[in-house]
Amino acid sequence: MADGGGEDKKMKVLVAVEETEGSLYALSWALDNLFTSASDVPDKTESLGRLVLIHAQQPLQHFMHPVGPCMTDPHHRSFSVLFAVYATSSVIDSVRRAQEQNSRNLLERATQVCRSKLVEAEMVIVDGDPKEMICQFAEQMQADLLVVGSRGLSKIRRAILGSVSGYCAHHATCPVLIVKPPKGNHP
Template identity: 60%
Template sequence: MKVLVAVDEGEGSLYALKWTLDHLFRPDLREHPRGRLTLIHVQQPFQHFLFPGPAAMPSAATVYASSSVVDSARRAQEQNTNKLLGRALQVCKERKVEAETLISDGDPKEMICQAVEQIHPDLVVVGSRGLSKFRRAFLGSVSDYVAHHARCPVLIARPRK
Protein backbone atom coordinates (compact mmCIF):
# COMPACT_ATOMS: atom_id res chain seq x y z
CA MET A 1 0.00 0.00 0.00
CA LYS A 2 1.31 3.45 -0.92
CA VAL A 3 0.33 6.17 1.56
CA LEU A 4 0.86 9.90 1.13
CA VAL A 5 0.77 12.00 4.33
CA ALA A 6 0.68 15.79 4.17
CA VAL A 7 2.81 17.46 6.86
CA ASP A 8 3.07 21.09 7.86
CA GLU A 9 3.76 23.09 11.02
CA GLY A 10 0.33 22.38 12.52
CA GLU A 11 -0.43 19.86 15.22
CA GLY A 12 -3.13 18.38 12.99
CA SER A 13 -0.58 17.09 10.50
CA LEU A 14 1.59 15.58 13.25
CA TYR A 15 -1.51 13.80 14.53
CA ALA A 16 -2.24 12.56 10.99
CA LEU A 17 1.27 11.15 10.70
CA LYS A 18 1.06 9.42 14.08
CA TRP A 19 -2.39 8.05 13.21
CA THR A 20 -1.02 6.64 9.96
CA LEU A 21 1.91 4.99 11.73
CA ASP A 22 -0.34 3.59 14.49
CA HIS A 23 -3.01 2.19 12.19
CA LEU A 24 -1.40 1.41 8.84
CA PHE A 25 2.25 0.67 9.68
CA ARG A 26 1.88 -1.18 12.99
CA PRO A 27 4.58 -3.70 13.91
CA ASP A 28 2.12 -6.62 13.64
CA LEU A 29 1.38 -5.62 10.02
CA ARG A 30 5.04 -5.43 9.04
CA GLU A 31 5.34 -9.19 8.53
CA HIS A 32 3.32 -8.78 5.36
CA PRO A 33 4.78 -6.92 2.39
CA ARG A 34 5.32 -3.37 3.57
CA GLY A 35 3.78 -0.35 2.05
CA ARG A 36 5.48 2.84 1.04
CA LEU A 37 5.10 6.00 3.10
CA THR A 38 5.66 9.38 1.45
CA LEU A 39 5.60 12.61 3.41
CA ILE A 40 4.73 15.72 1.41
CA HIS A 41 5.35 19.28 2.55
CA VAL A 42 4.19 22.19 0.44
CA GLN A 43 6.00 25.49 0.82
CA GLN A 44 4.20 28.71 0.12
CA PRO A 45 5.86 30.53 -2.78
CA PHE A 46 7.79 33.60 -1.72
CA GLN A 47 6.39 36.90 -2.97
CA HIS A 48 9.11 39.16 -4.37
CA PHE A 49 7.00 42.26 -3.90
CA LEU A 50 4.83 44.01 -1.32
CA PHE A 51 1.76 46.17 -1.61
CA PRO A 52 2.23 48.85 1.04
CA GLY A 53 -0.83 50.35 2.62
CA PRO A 54 -1.89 53.92 1.85
CA ALA A 55 -0.59 55.22 5.18
CA ALA A 56 2.91 53.86 4.54
CA MET A 57 3.42 55.10 0.98
CA PRO A 58 0.38 56.81 -0.51
CA SER A 59 1.77 57.17 -4.05
CA ALA A 60 3.59 53.81 -4.37
CA ALA A 61 1.83 50.81 -5.86
CA THR A 62 4.44 48.08 -5.46
CA VAL A 63 7.76 47.63 -3.63
CA TYR A 64 10.11 44.87 -4.79
CA ALA A 65 12.36 43.00 -2.37
CA SER A 66 16.11 43.09 -2.97
CA SER A 67 17.88 39.90 -4.04
CA SER A 68 19.55 39.60 -0.62
CA VAL A 69 16.15 39.71 1.10
CA VAL A 70 14.80 37.08 -1.30
CA ASP A 71 17.85 34.84 -0.74
CA SER A 72 17.58 35.23 3.03
CA ALA A 73 13.88 34.38 3.00
CA ARG A 74 14.48 31.30 0.83
CA ARG A 75 17.24 30.06 3.13
CA ALA A 76 14.99 30.52 6.16
CA GLN A 77 12.16 28.68 4.40
CA GLU A 78 14.53 25.85 3.45
CA GLN A 79 15.75 25.57 7.05
CA ASN A 80 12.18 25.47 8.36
CA THR A 81 11.24 22.79 5.83
CA ASN A 82 14.29 20.67 6.71
CA LYS A 83 13.53 21.01 10.42
CA LEU A 84 9.88 20.08 9.91
CA LEU A 85 10.64 17.07 7.72
CA GLY A 86 13.45 16.03 10.06
CA ARG A 87 10.98 15.98 12.95
CA ALA A 88 8.48 13.95 10.89
CA LEU A 89 11.17 11.49 9.77
CA GLN A 90 12.30 11.13 13.39
CA VAL A 91 8.75 10.11 14.37
CA CYS A 92 8.86 7.50 11.58
CA LYS A 93 12.31 6.29 12.64
CA GLU A 94 11.14 5.86 16.25
CA ARG A 95 8.40 3.58 14.94
CA LYS A 96 10.87 1.76 12.64
CA VAL A 97 9.12 2.89 9.46
CA GLU A 98 11.04 4.15 6.47
CA ALA A 99 9.60 7.16 4.70
CA GLU A 100 10.51 9.27 1.73
CA THR A 101 9.90 12.99 1.47
CA LEU A 102 8.52 15.22 -1.23
CA ILE A 103 8.77 19.02 -1.16
CA SER A 104 6.61 21.15 -3.44
CA ASP A 105 6.11 24.89 -3.88
CA GLY A 106 2.67 26.36 -4.39
CA ASP A 107 -0.84 26.17 -3.04
CA PRO A 108 -0.95 23.18 -0.65
CA LYS A 109 -4.34 21.85 -1.74
CA GLU A 110 -3.43 21.92 -5.43
CA MET A 111 0.08 20.54 -4.94
CA ILE A 112 -1.16 17.62 -2.82
CA CYS A 113 -3.64 16.72 -5.57
CA GLN A 114 -0.88 17.06 -8.16
CA ALA A 115 1.32 14.70 -6.11
CA VAL A 116 -1.56 12.21 -6.07
CA GLU A 117 -1.60 12.30 -9.88
CA GLN A 118 2.16 11.71 -10.02
CA ILE A 119 2.75 8.98 -7.44
CA HIS A 120 -0.67 7.26 -7.45
CA PRO A 121 -0.98 6.50 -3.72
CA ASP A 122 -3.63 4.14 -2.43
CA LEU A 123 -4.50 6.59 0.34
CA VAL A 124 -3.88 10.23 1.26
CA VAL A 125 -3.90 11.19 4.93
CA VAL A 126 -4.28 14.84 5.90
CA GLY A 127 -4.76 16.53 9.24
CA SER A 128 -7.55 18.84 10.24
CA ARG A 129 -7.20 22.29 11.78
CA GLY A 130 -10.69 22.08 13.21
CA LEU A 131 -12.15 25.12 11.47
CA SER A 132 -15.80 25.86 11.99
CA LYS A 133 -18.09 25.58 8.97
CA PHE A 134 -18.22 29.37 8.73
CA ARG A 135 -14.41 29.83 8.78
CA ARG A 136 -13.91 26.88 6.42
CA ALA A 137 -16.29 28.49 3.91
CA PHE A 138 -14.33 31.75 3.89
CA LEU A 139 -10.76 30.58 4.47
CA GLY A 140 -10.95 27.33 2.57
CA SER A 141 -9.80 24.00 3.86
CA VAL A 142 -6.93 22.00 2.43
CA SER A 143 -8.41 18.76 3.77
CA ASP A 144 -11.84 19.55 2.32
CA TYR A 145 -10.38 20.42 -1.09
CA VAL A 146 -8.18 17.30 -1.20
CA ALA A 147 -11.11 15.11 -0.12
CA HIS A 148 -13.17 16.39 -3.06
CA HIS A 149 -10.48 16.58 -5.74
CA ALA A 150 -7.90 13.82 -5.13
CA ARG A 151 -8.31 10.75 -7.32
CA CYS A 152 -7.84 8.28 -4.48
CA PRO A 153 -9.34 7.73 -1.03
CA VAL A 154 -8.60 10.52 1.45
CA LEU A 155 -8.59 10.11 5.22
CA ILE A 156 -8.90 13.25 7.32
CA ALA A 157 -7.36 12.57 10.73
CA ARG A 158 -9.04 14.71 13.34
CA PRO A 159 -7.82 14.44 16.94
CA ARG A 160 -10.35 13.73 19.65
CA LYS A 161 -11.19 16.66 21.87
Protein backbone atom coordinates (compact mmCIF):
# COMPACT_ATOMS: atom_id res chain seq x y z
CA MET A 1 0.00 0.00 0.00
CA ALA A 2 1.42 3.35 -0.99
CA ASP A 3 1.80 6.17 1.49
CA GLY A 4 -0.91 8.47 0.18
CA GLY A 5 -0.50 7.44 -3.47
CA GLY A 6 -3.22 6.06 -5.66
CA GLU A 7 -2.63 2.39 -4.93
CA ASP A 8 -5.66 0.75 -3.32
CA LYS A 9 -5.34 -1.57 -0.36
CA LYS A 10 -6.58 -4.98 -1.38
CA MET A 11 -8.88 -6.71 1.07
CA LYS A 12 -7.52 -9.89 2.68
CA VAL A 13 -10.34 -12.38 3.15
CA LEU A 14 -9.90 -15.62 5.06
CA VAL A 15 -12.54 -18.31 4.44
CA ALA A 16 -12.67 -21.32 6.76
CA VAL A 17 -13.54 -24.55 4.97
CA GLU A 18 -14.49 -27.91 6.41
CA GLU A 19 -16.27 -31.05 5.25
CA THR A 20 -19.78 -29.59 5.49
CA GLU A 21 -21.89 -28.27 2.65
CA GLY A 22 -22.53 -25.17 4.77
CA SER A 23 -18.83 -24.38 4.56
CA LEU A 24 -18.78 -24.61 0.76
CA TYR A 25 -21.97 -22.54 0.62
CA ALA A 26 -20.20 -19.82 2.66
CA LEU A 27 -17.28 -19.93 0.22
CA SER A 28 -19.60 -19.60 -2.76
CA TRP A 29 -21.44 -16.74 -1.08
CA ALA A 30 -18.15 -14.94 -0.40
CA LEU A 31 -17.04 -15.39 -4.00
CA ASP A 32 -20.36 -14.13 -5.37
CA ASN A 33 -20.65 -11.16 -3.02
CA LEU A 34 -17.12 -10.09 -2.09
CA PHE A 35 -15.07 -10.82 -5.20
CA THR A 36 -15.53 -9.88 -8.80
CA SER A 37 -14.24 -12.44 -11.24
CA ALA A 38 -11.44 -11.51 -13.60
CA SER A 39 -13.90 -11.58 -16.51
CA ASP A 40 -15.73 -8.60 -14.93
CA VAL A 41 -12.57 -6.48 -14.88
CA PRO A 42 -11.20 -4.76 -18.00
CA ASP A 43 -7.59 -5.57 -17.02
CA LYS A 44 -7.80 -9.30 -16.30
CA THR A 45 -4.46 -9.29 -14.48
CA GLU A 46 -5.87 -7.08 -11.70
CA SER A 47 -6.51 -8.87 -8.46
CA LEU A 48 -9.43 -7.48 -6.50
CA GLY A 49 -8.39 -8.97 -3.18
CA ARG A 50 -6.47 -11.74 -1.52
CA LEU A 51 -8.49 -14.86 -0.78
CA VAL A 52 -7.06 -17.46 1.58
CA LEU A 53 -8.82 -20.75 2.30
CA ILE A 54 -7.99 -22.32 5.65
CA HIS A 55 -8.73 -25.81 6.89
CA ALA A 56 -7.91 -26.82 10.45
CA GLN A 57 -7.21 -30.50 11.07
CA GLN A 58 -8.09 -31.83 14.47
CA PRO A 59 -4.97 -33.14 16.23
CA LEU A 60 -4.80 -36.88 16.76
CA GLN A 61 -5.72 -37.74 20.32
CA HIS A 62 -5.42 -40.78 22.52
CA PHE A 63 -8.69 -42.00 23.91
CA MET A 64 -9.60 -43.08 27.43
CA HIS A 65 -12.06 -45.94 27.69
CA PRO A 66 -13.82 -47.26 30.80
CA VAL A 67 -12.78 -50.82 31.42
CA GLY A 68 -14.53 -53.35 33.64
CA PRO A 69 -17.48 -52.94 35.96
CA CYS A 70 -18.18 -49.83 37.90
CA MET A 71 -16.37 -49.93 41.27
CA THR A 72 -17.56 -48.49 44.60
CA ASP A 73 -15.26 -47.02 47.20
CA PRO A 74 -15.89 -47.16 50.98
CA HIS A 75 -17.78 -43.84 50.80
CA HIS A 76 -20.30 -45.37 48.36
CA ARG A 77 -19.10 -43.35 45.38
CA SER A 78 -18.92 -45.27 42.16
CA PHE A 79 -16.21 -44.90 39.56
CA SER A 80 -14.91 -46.72 36.51
CA VAL A 81 -11.35 -47.72 35.88
CA LEU A 82 -9.87 -45.86 32.90
CA PHE A 83 -7.06 -46.97 30.63
CA ALA A 84 -5.35 -45.02 27.88
CA VAL A 85 -5.31 -46.81 24.55
CA TYR A 86 -2.26 -45.91 22.48
CA ALA A 87 -1.99 -46.72 18.82
CA THR A 88 1.24 -47.95 17.28
CA SER A 89 3.34 -45.42 15.40
CA SER A 90 2.48 -47.08 12.07
CA VAL A 91 -1.26 -46.69 12.81
CA ILE A 92 -0.77 -43.05 13.82
CA ASP A 93 1.26 -42.39 10.63
CA SER A 94 -1.43 -44.06 8.53
CA VAL A 95 -4.21 -42.03 10.16
CA ARG A 96 -2.20 -38.81 9.80
CA ARG A 97 -1.58 -39.50 6.07
CA ALA A 98 -5.29 -40.20 5.54
CA GLN A 99 -6.22 -37.02 7.40
CA GLU A 100 -3.78 -34.96 5.29
CA GLN A 101 -5.15 -36.50 2.10
CA ASN A 102 -8.72 -35.69 3.17
CA SER A 103 -7.66 -32.10 3.86
CA ARG A 104 -6.00 -31.80 0.44
CA ASN A 105 -9.11 -33.26 -1.23
CA LEU A 106 -11.34 -30.80 0.63
CA LEU A 107 -9.19 -27.82 -0.31
CA GLU A 108 -8.99 -29.00 -3.92
CA ARG A 109 -12.80 -29.12 -3.98
CA ALA A 110 -12.91 -25.58 -2.55
CA THR A 111 -10.29 -24.44 -5.07
CA GLN A 112 -12.47 -25.79 -7.88
CA VAL A 113 -15.32 -23.61 -6.59
CA CYS A 114 -12.96 -20.62 -6.76
CA ARG A 115 -11.76 -21.51 -10.26
CA SER A 116 -15.34 -21.80 -11.48
CA LYS A 117 -15.80 -18.16 -10.39
CA LEU A 118 -12.40 -17.16 -11.88
CA VAL A 119 -11.02 -16.18 -8.48
CA GLU A 120 -7.55 -17.25 -7.34
CA ALA A 121 -7.13 -18.51 -3.80
CA GLU A 122 -4.30 -19.58 -1.54
CA MET A 123 -4.70 -22.72 0.57
CA VAL A 124 -3.55 -23.25 4.15
CA ILE A 125 -3.82 -26.36 6.32
CA VAL A 126 -3.18 -25.97 10.04
CA ASP A 127 -3.19 -28.52 12.86
CA GLY A 128 -5.14 -27.90 16.04
CA ASP A 129 -8.52 -26.97 17.42
CA PRO A 130 -10.31 -25.34 14.46
CA LYS A 131 -11.84 -22.56 16.57
CA GLU A 132 -8.51 -21.44 17.96
CA MET A 133 -6.39 -22.03 14.86
CA ILE A 134 -8.72 -20.08 12.56
CA CYS A 135 -8.68 -17.08 14.90
CA GLN A 136 -4.89 -17.28 15.34
CA PHE A 137 -4.29 -17.47 11.60
CA ALA A 138 -6.70 -14.58 10.92
CA GLU A 139 -4.71 -12.43 13.34
CA GLN A 140 -1.37 -13.64 11.96
CA MET A 141 -2.28 -12.79 8.34
CA GLN A 142 -3.98 -9.56 9.45
CA ALA A 143 -7.18 -10.55 7.69
CA ASP A 144 -9.65 -7.81 6.90
CA LEU A 145 -12.55 -10.29 7.07
CA LEU A 146 -13.08 -13.85 8.27
CA VAL A 147 -15.88 -15.79 6.57
CA VAL A 148 -17.25 -18.92 8.26
CA GLY A 149 -20.23 -21.11 7.51
CA SER A 150 -22.95 -22.03 9.92
CA ARG A 151 -23.86 -25.69 10.39
CA GLY A 152 -27.21 -24.89 11.95
CA LEU A 153 -26.57 -26.81 15.16
CA SER A 154 -29.39 -27.10 17.67
CA LYS A 155 -28.94 -25.17 20.92
CA ILE A 156 -28.10 -28.38 22.77
CA ARG A 157 -25.50 -29.57 20.23
CA ARG A 158 -24.00 -26.07 20.05
CA ALA A 159 -23.71 -26.02 23.88
CA ILE A 160 -22.05 -29.44 23.95
CA LEU A 161 -19.87 -29.27 20.83
CA GLY A 162 -19.31 -25.55 20.72
CA SER A 163 -19.72 -23.53 17.59
CA VAL A 164 -16.72 -22.60 15.48
CA SER A 165 -18.59 -19.63 14.06
CA GLY A 166 -19.68 -18.46 17.52
CA TYR A 167 -16.18 -18.78 18.91
CA CYS A 168 -14.72 -16.87 15.96
CA ALA A 169 -17.34 -14.14 16.29
CA HIS A 170 -16.25 -13.57 19.88
CA HIS A 171 -12.48 -14.12 19.61
CA ALA A 172 -11.29 -13.09 16.13
CA THR A 173 -9.41 -9.80 15.86
CA CYS A 174 -11.10 -8.93 12.55
CA PRO A 175 -14.73 -8.68 11.47
CA VAL A 176 -16.43 -12.08 11.11
CA LEU A 177 -19.11 -12.87 8.57
CA ILE A 178 -21.20 -15.94 9.41
CA VAL A 179 -22.97 -17.24 6.32
CA LYS A 180 -26.06 -19.32 6.96
CA PRO A 181 -27.48 -21.48 4.16
CA PRO A 182 -31.00 -20.58 3.00
CA LYS A 183 -33.80 -22.19 5.02
CA GLY A 184 -34.46 -25.75 3.96
CA ASN A 185 -30.90 -26.19 2.67
CA HIS A 186 -29.17 -26.91 5.98
CA PRO A 187 -26.57 -29.61 5.48
